[in-house]
Amino acid sequence: MVVVIGFEGSANKIGVGIIQDGVVLSNPRRTYITPPGQGFLPRDTAKHHQGCVLQVLKEALDQAKLNPNDIDAVAYTKGPGMGAPLVSTALVARTVAQLWNKPIIGVNHCIGHIEMGRLITGSDNPTVLYVSGGNTQVIAYSQRRYRIFGETIDIAVGNCLDRFARVLKLSNDPSPGYNIEQMAKKGTKYFELPYTVKGMDVSFSGLLSYIEERVPQILKKGEYSPEDLCFSLQETVFAMLVEITERAMAHCGSQEVLIVGGVGCNERLQEMMGKMAEERGATLFATDMRFCIDNGAMIAQAGWEMFKSGQITPLEETWCTQRYRTDEVEVTWR
Template sequence: MVISIGFEGSANKLGVGIIKDGHVLSNCRKTYITPPGEGFLPRETARHHQNNIVKLLEEALIQANIKSSEIDVVCYTKGPGMGGPLVSVALVARTVAQLWNKPLIPVNHCIGHIEMGRLITGSINPTVLYVSGGNTQIIAYSNKRYRIFGETIDIAVGNCLDRFARILKLSNDPSPGYNIEQLAKCGKKFLPLPYVVKGMDVSFSGILTFIEEKGHKYLKSGEYTEADLCFSLQETIFAMLVETTERAIAHCGSNEVLIVGGVGCNKRLQNMMDIMCSERQAVLYATDERFCIDNGVMIAYTGALMYSSGFKCKWEDTFCTQRFRTDDVEVTWRE
């Protein structure tokens, strides 16, 4: 029986979660929200995390109804992510581990999403579509590694959505992508956009540039509404993701697809993927915003898996890195 606490702060979501043998005891989160039309910068995001993490830690312990002495292992996000926020949260995790005299486990953020998704949905060996503000990858497990079959060659899908939301001055509360999703439901006219699939990889920067340059003209002329543009953007980029995911499951002979990451909350993406899966006699697994969006409990759970499989880390190796590939990690906890 392992009780672990996880600290997540790779982007604008600050999370602290506690898990006991796969049972979530607490999942506390606080999001740094900027004014409409603005993104979040590393320095201000790090300051937000610094100002809120101690209170969030207290909240997580109270919600879990446990004492610090009962915790077996402390886990934190090593990367990938934004440097300032990552280091700010890792500093607290290191301090807590020393004060409580507990082992410290550095966790890959991407693998945290995958393992949490597998736990919550009960999927066994899925092909994974990982889509978030900073990452877009199609992943499958093989021979002690999570192998990347396809990925973005420029910006992530979530970053594309976020930047388009800034153009439209949409609110960042609760997230730009969520507000695009709601607006897209009212879209009626489809604007053809560049469709960029290169083998197993995708590209979003050209689509964003096109809609940035043409969007204002179309809106001004009244030819398309904001809802039409949101609808068109979603349909195009999600079709690209479904196509590349289908290619991956065909290659792997998989009958399970798991969507993880913040963009994975999008109901339209889930619906499009479900149609593809049903045509291939495959099963789609997805979670809601509690576990799709960055959270501390996914770090706690993955760290517990690593700890239980015998993983140990020297104190001098408990650093952060903004570039930490999913396939860099040896998966010691899976058969």
């Protein structure tokens, strides 16, 4: 019986989760929410995390009904992510590991999402679409690595949605992407947008600039409503993502597709991906907001896998990196 506690703080969520042999014992988190029209800055986000991480840690232990003696290892997000939040979270994990005298494991954030998705959905060897505020990748496992088959060549899909939400001055509570999703459900007219797929890669920055520049005049003319624009943006970017995912599935001969990351709980994306999977005779796996959005349990789960396979991070190597590629990690547990 192995119990691992995980600390996640790579962006605007601070989460602490505890996993015991594939069972989520606790997974509390807090979100740093900024006023409408504003993004979150690294320094302010780190201050938020520092202000509530000990309370979240206490909640995680209380909900799991455990004390430090019951924990076998401490896992934390090594990267990728925003520098200041990553460092402030790693500092807490390092301190806890030394105070409790436990081994520590640095986890790749993307692999945390994949392992959590595999655990919760029961998918075996899926082609993975990883979509969040900072990352957009199509991934498949091969020869002890999670290989990247395609990705964004500029900004992530979540960043594209977030920045468009700022243009429309949508609330950041609970998240800009969620509020775009709700507005898109009321949209009926499609406004044609640039569709940029380059081989296996996608590009969102040109599309974002195109719609941002035109928003004032579009709304002034009254031809399209803000709901129509949200609908059009979602339909376009999700179609791009489904296209490159299908191509990766065809290449790998895969019959499973798994969506992970914060944007992965979007019901329209799941619906579009589900139709593609159905046409291919494949199965779609997806999770809800508890596990799609950044959380501590996903870091604990990846840490659990690493710990069981003998991977431990020496204390002097428990640094963070904003750029940490998914395919840099040797997957010793599969």
